[in-house]
Amino acid sequence: MEASPKREETFVGRPVSGRSTDELIKLIESSSSFEDTMEEIKPDLVDKTFSQRLKELMDRRGAKVSELVELSLMSRSFVYQLCSGEREPGRDVVLRLALLLRAGIPETQRLLRAAGRGALYPRVRRDAVLLYALREELGIFETDELLTGCGETPLIIGS
DSSP states (O other): OOOOOOOOOETEEEESSOOHHHHHHHHHHHSOOHHHHHHHHHOOOOOOOOOHHHHHHHHTOOOOHHHHHHHHHOOOOHOOOOOOTSOOOOOOHHHHHHHHTTHHHHHHHHHHHHOOOOOOOSSSSSHHHHHHHHHHHHHHHHHHHHHHHOOOOOOSTTT
8 A cells, every 4th residue: 555645734834744633643543552652753743832822923923012912901911921931821812812813713723722721612602703703804802792792701891
């Protein structure tokens, strides 16, 4: 059987690995030992902190921390602590930042995962509204209006 051609995946705009996610899952499923598995997939692992992902996204968007402070309506010290990795954000903070930075759905899911927060799940009405807002690149206030109109808790208004 001929090996499938290696596919170049990207993560934050850079090549990650020649192996697809499906190939990595098959390797994990067929491995006989944990140590061998981890050694085999080590080059394919992406392990970034929330602050690293946030900084990369800010760089790609040309955003400054001072702009995030102003636009996010969060305190200066809190935003700087998030960017430095001193503090981990709550789920809604991640979503506010993602909307501000026009992160899109895949990058927002990565930010949520890096922050140790639950991914957006389209079967949950609030999450479905947020996914729509991310896809449409809505601002925070537009998103809050949508959330409120659906009877869901807004990200900023009243929080």
